[in-house]
Amino acid sequence: MTRVASLVDELxxxxxxxxxxxxxxxxxxxxxxxxxxxxxxxxxxxxxxxxLGVRVEGESATAFPASIALAASWNPDLAHKQGMAxxxxxxxxxxxxxxxxxxxxxxxxxxxxxxxxxSEEPLLSSRVGVGYIEGxxxxxxxxVVKHYxxxxxxxNRYAVNAEISExxxxxxxxxxxxxxxxxxxxxxxxxxxxxxxxxxMSDHEFLLSDVLKGEYDFDGFVVSDWWGTxxxxxxxxxxxxxxxxxxxxxxxxxxxxxxxxxxxxxxxLPRGMGESALFGEPLREAVGNGDVDEAxxxxxxxxxxxxxxxxxxxxxxxxxGALDTPEHRRLARRIAVEGTVLLxxxxxxxxxxxxxxxxxxxxxxxxxxxGGGSSExxxxxxxxxLNGLRxxxxxxxxxxxxxxxxxxxxxxxxxxxxxxxxxxxxxxAAVTAAExxxxxxxxxxxxxTEGTDRExxxxxxxxxxxxxxxxxxxxxxxxxxxxxxPVELPWAEDVDAIVASWYAGQAxxxxxxxxLYGDVxxxxxxxxxxxxSAADYPTGDExxxxxxDDEARYDEGIFVGYRYFDREGTEPRYxxxxxxxxxxxxxxxxxxxxxxxxxxxxxxxRNTGKRRGSEIVQVYVHEDDLxxxxxxxxxxxxxxxxxxxxxxxxxxxxxxxDALAYYDEDDGWTVPVGSFTLLxxxxxxxxxxxxxxxx
Ligand code: GLC
Numbered sequence: 001m002t003r004v005a006s007l008v009d010e011l012x013x014x015x016x017x018x019x020x021x022x023x024x025x026x027x028x029x030x031x032x033x034x035x036x037x038x039x040x041x042x043x044x045x046x047x048x049x050x051x052l053g054v055r056v057e058g059e060s061a062t063a064f065p066a067s068i069a070l071a072a073s074w075n076p077d078l079a080h081k082q083g084m085a086x087x088x089x090x091x092x093x094x095x096x097x098x099x100x101x102x103x104x105x106x107x108x109x110x111x112x113x114x115x116x117x118x119s120e121e122p123l124l125s126s127r128v129g130v131g132y133i134e135g136x137x138x139x140x141x142x143x144v145v146k147h148y149x150x151x152x153x154x155x156n157r158y159a160v161n162a163e164i165s166e167x168x169x170x171x172x173x174x175x176x177x178x179x180x181x182x183x184x185x186x187x188x189x190x191x192x193x194x195x196x197x198x199x200x201m202s203d204h205e206f207l208l209s210d211v212l213k214g215e216y217d218f219d220g221f222v223v224s225d226w227w228g229t230x231x232x233x234x235x236x237x238x239x240x241x242x243x244x245x246x247x248x249x250x251x252x253x254x255x256x257x258x259x260x261x262x263x264x265x266x267x268x269l270p271r272g273m274g275e276s277a278l279f280g281e282p283l284r285e286a287v288g289n290g291d292v293d294e295a296x297x298x299x300x301x302x303x304x305x306x307x308x309x310x311x312x313x314x315x316x317x318x319x320x321g322a323l324d325t326p327e328h329r330r331l332a333r334r335i336a337v338e339g340t341v342l343l344x345x346x347x348x349x350x351x352x353x354x355x356x357x358x359x360x361x362x363x364x365x366x367x368x369x370x371g372g373g374s375s376e377x378x379x380x381x382x383x384x385x386l387n388g389l390r391x392x393x394x395x396x397x398x399x400x401x402x403x404x405x406x407x408x409x410x411x412x413x414x415x416x417x418x419x420x421x422x423x424x425x426x427x428x429a430a431v432t433a434a435e436x437x438x439x440x441x442x443x444x445x446x447x448x449t450e451g452t453d454r455e456x457x458x459x460x461x462x463x464x465x466x467x468x469x470x471x472x473x474x475x476x477x478x479x480x481x482x483x484x485x486p487v488e489l490p491w492a493e494d495v496d497a498i499v500a501s502w503y504a505g506q507a508x509x510x511x512x513x514x515x516l517y518g519d520v521x522x523x524x525x526x527x528x529x530x531x532x533s534a535a536d537y538p539t540g541d542e543x544x545x546x547x548x549d550d551e552a553r554y555d556e557g558i559f560v561g562y563r564y565f566d567r568e569g570t571e572p573r574y575x576x577x578x579x580x581x582x583x584x585x586x587x588x589x590x591x592x593x594x595x596x597x598x599x600x601x602x603x604x605x606r607n608t609g610k611r612r613g614s615e616i617v618q619v620y621v622h623e624d625d626l627x628x629x630x631x632x633x634x635x636x637x638x639x640x641x642x643x644x645x646x647x648x649x650x651x652x653x654x655x656x657x658d659a660l661a662y663y664d665e666d667d668g669w670t671v672p673v674g675s676f677t678l679l680x681x682x683x684x685x686x687x688x689x690x691x692x693x694x695x
Contacts, residue, residue, distance in 0.1 A: 002661065003031075003309060003314060004305045004306050004309055005042055005302075005431070006175060006300060007305055008298050008301055008302050008305065010040055010248045011037070011040065011285075011301065013038075013287070013294065013297070014577045015037050015039075015279060016297050016298070016300075016301045016499050017034070017185070017279065017283060017284060017297070017429065017491060018035060019034060019037070019042075019301055019304060019305075020241060020242050020243065020283075020300050020301060021242065021243040021244075021246035021247065021249045021280055021283075022034060022035075022047075022242075022243065022244045022246030022279040022295070022303065023035060023277075023278035023311070024247070025046065025247050027094075028057055028350065028624060029046070029048075029056045029057055029079070029093060029095075029161050030046035030047055030056075030095060030196070031047050031048050031049050031055070031224075031226075031245075032097070032244040032245055032468075033046055033047070033208075034045070034242070034655050041234075041314065041329045042305075042313075042314070043313055043314075043336070043347045043544075045096050045097065045304075045308065045313070046094060046095045046096050046097065046099040046634050047095070047096070047098075047099055047144070047223070047244065047374060048090055048093065048095040048097070049097060049098075049099045049100070049117075049374045049460070050098075050099060050100055050374050050375035050376070050377070051067050051099075051100035051101050051102050051116050051375050052064050052065070052116070052375045052376075052377050052503075052505065053065065053086065053089070053377030053379070054086060054089045054090050054093060054095065054098070054209055054328040054377070054507075055374070055375070055376060055377055055378075056093045056095070057355055058166075058689050059093065059377070059378070060084065060324070060327040060377075060378045060379055061089045061093075061323065061324070061376040061377055061379070061380075061398065062089060062324055062329065062331075062332050062377075062379060062380070062506065063153060063332065063378070063379035063382065063505045063506040064085075064086070064331075064332050064335060064372070064377075064505050065332065065335045065336045065339055065502060065503065065504045065505040065507075065508075066115035066116065066370050066484070066502050066503035066504075066505070066526060067075060067101060067102060067114075067115065067116050067117055067118055067121075068114060068115050068117065068118060068216065068339075068484065068502050068503075068528070069335065069336060069339030069340075069501070069502035069503065069504060069505075069524075070118070070128060070132070070335055070339060071118035071119045071124060071125065071128045071527040072337075072338075072339040072340075072341055072500075072502065072524035072525060072526065072527050072579075073117050073335060073338035073339045073523060073524055074124065074127075074128075074524075074525055074527075074616045074638055074640060075128075075131075075160060075338055075523075076127045076128055076130065076131030076154065077131060078131070078334065078335055078338060079128045079129070079131035079132040079135065080132065080134055080135035080138075081134025081135060081331055082132060082135065082331060083131065083132040083133060083134065083136035083137075083138075083139070083143070083329045083619040084102070084136065084138060084139045085135075085327070085331055086098060086136060086137040086141075086619060087135070087136045087137070087138075087139030087140060087141035087321070087436050088139055088321040088322045088323075088325075088328075089321060089322070089324075089508045091139070091140060091141060091318070091319050091320060091321025092142050092319065092321035092322055092323040093323075093599075095141070095323070096141065096142060096308075096311070096313065097141065097142040097143075097144060097187075097188065098136060098141050098142070098143060098144065098376075098480075099144045099190065099374075100132075100136075100143060100144065100146070101118075101132050101133065101143065101145060101146075101147065102116040102117045102119065102146050102147065102375075103116075103118060103126075103129045103146070103176035103177060103180060104117045104144055104147060104150070104151050104152055104176075104192070104405060105117070105119070105120060105122060105125065105150075105152060105171075105172055105173055105176070105560060106118070106119060106120045106150075106152075106485060106527075106528050106561070107120070107153075107538075107539060107554075107560050107561075108152055108153050108493055108537070108539045108545050109457055109485055109486040109528065109529075109531065109534060109537050109539070110453055110455070110456055110457055110484065110485065110486075110534055111152060111153055111448075111453055111454075111483075112154035112371070112373075112448050112450060112451065112452045112453045112454065113154060113371070113373065113375075113448070113449075113450050113486045114448065114485035114528070115360045115370060115371045115375075115484035115485065115502065115503050116292065116373075117196040118373050118527060119527035119561075119636050120458055120527070120528050120529060120560055120561025120562065120576065120604070121527065121561060121562070121576065122171070122172055122173075122175040122176055123175070123635045123636065123637075123643075124527055124638075125176040125181075126175055126176045126178075126179035126183075126349055126636075127177075127179075127656065128182040129145065129176055129179065129180055129184070130179050130180065130183045132601070133145065133180055133184035133186050134184050137187060137311075137318065138507075140311055140312065140318065141311070141605035142187035142188055142220075142307060142308075143180075143184075143186050143187060143188070144186075144187070144188040144190050144223060145176075145177055145180040145181075145186045145188070145190070146189075146192070146225070146630075147188050147190055147191065147192030147193070147201075147225060148165055148177050148189050148190060148191045148192060148196075148207070148212070148222075149169070149173050149174055149177055149192065149196060149201065149207060150162040150173045150194065150196050151171070151192030151193065151194050151201075151452055151555070151654055152173075152191070152450055153545060153552065154449075154450060154452050154453045155452070155453045155545075155546035155547075156546060156547065157192075157193050157451070157692060158194075158228075159195070159550045160194050160195065160546070160550055160551070160552050161193075161194070161195035161196070161197070161198055161547075161550055161551045161552070162194055162196050162197070162554055163197060163198075163551055163552065163553045163554060164196060164327070165198060165557050165665070166663070166665050167552055167557060167558060167662075167663045167665055168556075168557045168558050168560075170626070170663035170669075171424065171662065171663050172558050172560055173560045174211070175571055177189065177212070177397045178216055181212065181216045181217075181218045181309070182216055182217075182459045186218075186220060186378070187221075187307045187310070187311065188220050188221050188222070188223050189212060189218065189220065189221075189222050189223075189350075189540065189661065190222070190223055190224070190225055190228075191204065191208065191224060191225065191228065191240065191692070192224060192225060192228070193225055193228045194578065196431070196480075196675050198229035200231075201228075201232075201436030202224050202225075202228055202229045202230045202231075202234075202235045202238070202239045202240050203230045203231055203234035203235050203240070204238055204333075205237065205238040205239060206241075208222055208238050208239030208240065208687055209238060209239040212239070213239055214224065216462040219303065219306065219307075220306075220307045221242055221303040221304045221307055222239055222240050222241045222242070222303075222305060222361075223241065223242040223243075223244055223302070223381050224240055224242065224243050224244050225244070226244055226245050226374075227245070228244075229279070230245045230497070231278065232278040232279065232282040232286050232292075233286050233291045233292055235278065235279075236279070236283060236286065236296060236297075236419070237292065237296065237298075238293045240253060241299075241300040241303050241304060242279075242300070243277055243278055245277040245635075246277040246279065246280065247276055247277045247280060248619075252600050257332065260298070261287040268349055270626075271533060273380050274302055276516075280572060281594070283297070283656070289642070293383075293595065294427070302593065323522055324380045324381075327508075329381070329507070332506055332507045333485060333507035333511050334516075335507075336501065336504040336505055336507045336508065336510075336511035336512075337511045337514055337515060337520050337522070337523065338523040338524060338614075339501070339502060339504070339523075339524045339603075340499060340500065340501045340502075340504070340511065340512070340515050340522045340523070340524050341499070341522065341524035341525060341526055341578070341579040342498075342499055342502055342522040342524075342580040342582075343481075343492075343499065343526075343530075343574050343578070343579070343580070344492065344497060344498050344513075344580070345494075345497040345498075345580055345590070346479075346496045346497065347461050347584075348439065348476045348478060348496035348497045349478060349497045349499075349515075349516060349518070349519050349582070350476070350515075350516060350517055350518025350582060350616075350695050351392075351393075351439060351478075351508075351516050351518070352517075353392060353393065353517065353528040355393065355394075355438045355439050356393065356394060356395040356396075356397075356436075356437045356438045357389055357393045357396045357397070357437055357438070357440075357441055358393070358396075358399065358430075358432065358433035358434045358436065358437035358439070358440045358470075358474065359386055359389055359396050359397065359398045359399075359434065359441050359443065360398075360399050360400075360401045360430045360441070360442045360462060360470050361385070361400065361401065361406055361442055361443030361445075361463075361466075361480075362400045362401060362402045362403060362404045362438055362444075362445075362463065362466075363407075363445055363482075364384065364386055364398065364400070365384050365385075365386045365387075365398065366384050366404075367382035367383055367384050367385075367401060367504070367505070367506060367508040368384065368445055368482040368501075368503050368507060368508050369503065369505055369506065369508075370503045370505065371408070371444045371447075371448040371449050371450070371484055371503060372407065372408030372409045372410055372447075372448070372449025372450060372451070373408075373410050373449050373450025373451060374410065374450055376409060376410060376411055377451070377505075378459065379505075379506040380506075381506055381691070382506040382508070383507060383508060383509035383510040384509045384558040384681060385430075385443050385462075385480065385507070385508065385509040385510065385512050385513075386509065386510050387509050388508070388509025388510045388511075388513035389441065389509065389512075389513050389516070391510075391513055392490065392513045392516075392517045394520075395437075396438065397433040397437055398433075399426070399429045399433045399516070400424060400425040400426075400430070400467050400656035401426070401427055401429075401430035401442075401464075401466040401469075401470070402425050402427065402461055402462040402463060403425045403426060403461065403495070404425075404445055404558060405445055405446075405460055405461045405463070406447060407447055408447055408448070408452070409449070410449070410450065410451075415686055417681055423612045427465075427466065427469055430469070430470055431469050431470060431472075431473045432473075432564040434470040434473040434474035434477070435473045435474065435661070437474070438475065438476065438477060439474065439475065439476040439477070440470045440471075440473075440474035440476065440477045440478070441478045441479075441480060441516065441639055442466065442470050442471075442478070442479045442480065442495075443479075443480040443482065444459050444463040444466070444467065444479060444480070444481060444482065445458060445459075445463075445481075445482035445483060446459060446482075446483045446484055446487055447460060448483075448484035448485075448591070450563070452582070453546070454484070456488075456533070457486055457487050457488040457533060457534050458488050460480070460485075461487070464491060464502050465496065467479055467484065467491045467494075468490075468491050468494065471491060471494040471516035472494070472496050476496050477494075477495040477496050477497075478496060478499065478516065479491075479495050479497070479498045479499070480499050480501060480512060480516075481498060481499065481500045481501070482501055482502065482503060482504065482508075483500065483502060483503075484502070485505065485528055486528055486529065486530045486531060487530070488532065488533055489530070489573060492573065496602050499512070499515060499516070499522065500524070500526075501515075517530065518582060518611070519612040521581050521582050521583070521611065521612065521614050522579070522580070522581065523579075523581070523616075523640075524579050525577050525578060525579035525616045525618075525682075525683065526575070526576055526577060526578045526579060526683070527576070528560045528561065528576065529561050529572045529574075529575060529576045530572055530573045530574040530575075530578075531565065531572050531573060531693070532572070532573050533568070534641075536565065536570050537564065538556030538559060538560065538564045539556075539573075540674065543555070544556065549692045551650040558630075558631065559631060561576060561636065561659065562575060562576035562577075562684045563631035563632075563643075566631060566632040566633060566684070567631065572685075575682045575683045575684050575685040575686070576635075576684040577616070577618050577635075577682070577683035577685075577686075578682075578683040578685070578686070579683075580684075581609075581613035581615065582609070582611050582613055583608075583609030583610065583611045583612070583613035583643075584607075584608045584609040585603070585605055585607060585608065585609075585613070585615045585643070585682070586605070586606045586608045587603055587605055587607065587608075587617075587681075587688035587689050588603060588604035588605070588689070589603070589604075589680065589689055590602065590603040590680045590689045590690065590691040591603075591690070591691060592678060592691040592693050594693055594694075597656055597657040598654065599654065599657075599658065599659075599693055600652060600653070600654045601619055601652070601653045601654075601655065601656040601678055601680065601691060602650050602651070602652045603617060603639055603688075603689060604641070604648055604650050604651075605617060605641055605643065605648065605649060605651050606646070606647070606648035607643035607644060607645055607646060607647050607648075607652075608646075610645050611627060611644060611645060612642065612643065612644045612645065613642070613643060614640060614642045614643075615640065615641045615642075615643065615651075615682070616638055616640050616641075616682075617637070617638060617639050617640075617641065617651040617653065617680065617682075618635060618637075618638045618680070618681055618682065618683065618684070619634035619636055619637040619653045619678055619679070619680055620632055620634060620635055620636060620678070620679040620681070620684060620687075621633065621636040621653070621655075621659060621676055621677070621678055621679075622676065622677040622678075622679060623660070623662075623672065623674065623676055624674060624675045624676065624677060624692075625672075625674045625675070626666065627670075627672050628662060630662055633684060635684070636655050636660070636678070637653035637655050637659065638653065638657035639651050639653050642658060643670070655678075656673055657671045657695070660676055660693075660695060671695055672695065673695055674694070674695060675692050675693070675694050675695075676692065676693050676694075677690050677691070677692050678690060678691045678693060
């Protein structure tokens, strides 16, 4: 008999219940905690947030760039490295489970948690998330992929019902979670707070049991979001395995504080907060009166213990981890650099070291670590744009221009890094500095947080006027955009360069200076479409977002992001996949080889510029003779090349038949017979060659 089977046999019913709902961590460090069963040598289980770095109460850890910046690197190997580093830091604090990655599709361009997610594109989200999870779990920490599924908005997040067609679920919203399970063998899945087609995700038997545990053969454990368990019998029957936080309320010192000393007024409070565990006494009663079989409880315990066994919790070889190492610091900087997207550049970049700079921006003297909410991290070290540029430039004049942009926070981690001196913000002083220096660098930012969606895509706090006034006065103007996703850029035609660095984490200013001065090539490509306004997106309509009477209709179906812009023929400000390098690339003719279901596309790429640069070759598939409506093109593969000046290499992208398939609600996954055009390019709109393949 296996160790797990014998443990399940030996556990009393009380002990089984203890294992499947949380309680307070006596050390006060873990976000979620399950006590030990000393009698059977089962150690305690500790869960900790979050996707951008380890958040342990009152402690510090490496603050990596936001997830959307990692996705903008289009580099799964880098994601793997981040996963490993974060696992080491979690182990250093004795934590066993990291509540990451967030892999929800970015459907709403001003979604409050977009910075914690990867992309509008399921394939890119899957590739990056799989790398991240494999890295994390290879270092001995259980990853929890979240928030399963279609948790795409913060407004009304505990009640909103996402009304979605099965085809859209299968082709857009489920694939990242399917990849996490089938490719990365993720140890745990966290359902979202929301409903899908009328049922709360914690109680969703079809999606938890039939799809996730059945079709995808997920053998780990499903852990609820915090107070995200809708019912006892419903959740226990549907396939929820562990309830968090259970009998405690780690935020109570926060939410029960005086309203005026924390801006949590913007964050909706969790619905079930402070109530006792639904998987405690109520579940005992449910088993007692026959509403839930004890066998169902055994299956939950088995899944939990089997996963813990897989990660060595019952042996002694647990790693001790490592915190804030030089390697982790270098990695945080590398991700920030590779995630930086050069949106436009008329040659003003890279800067020369002897260029005098007017650094303008309300928060340019603070690092933009991340957004508000459970993903907040307090780093050991951080570099602001001001400090980063001062390392490079001979002279940097600094002017806020407008008052600092407030940064929403669930805790006070981020608050401590901005000097709240509104008085020194003066537009005129910023304009004068811009007139004086050789080049103005304007650092602007949005404010995003869990629990609330942004108003729209506009920059807050008078920053648009600041950019316009500075651009008018300066010889050369570079804008640095530190955002959680797409932003309106009304002044784009009036400036010389725009760099999107997202929320770049602790290495913010260091990575920014390296990019602006050309020490490194900006390696990023957009993981989201930049429309001209929120109205350009399928969520422009109230019924779609935030929904009416608690129901958000996903009537756009599979036409999300660039798929929608293509169908509508809307010209985006910057298309999905867009990003410039400091050098240029030339593509040769793509060729395709097909061997049964294995398709390989090869295309020669040459660096035709004077500097080494990186290029992300993207392949999109277009079906020529449509049986069902399909997007004009869909990303089906990509690869990253680094080329020296003049160097020519063959990029190769392999596809399998699934890359060409669509989901038919009657027949399931279908690969039509017929011809497909493969579009090879630098973005979803910048196509450099095509090839056809017959299926
Ligand atoms: C939060 C978030 C989830 C987080 C959890 C623990 O409400 O939705 O992402 O991991 O609760 O903080």
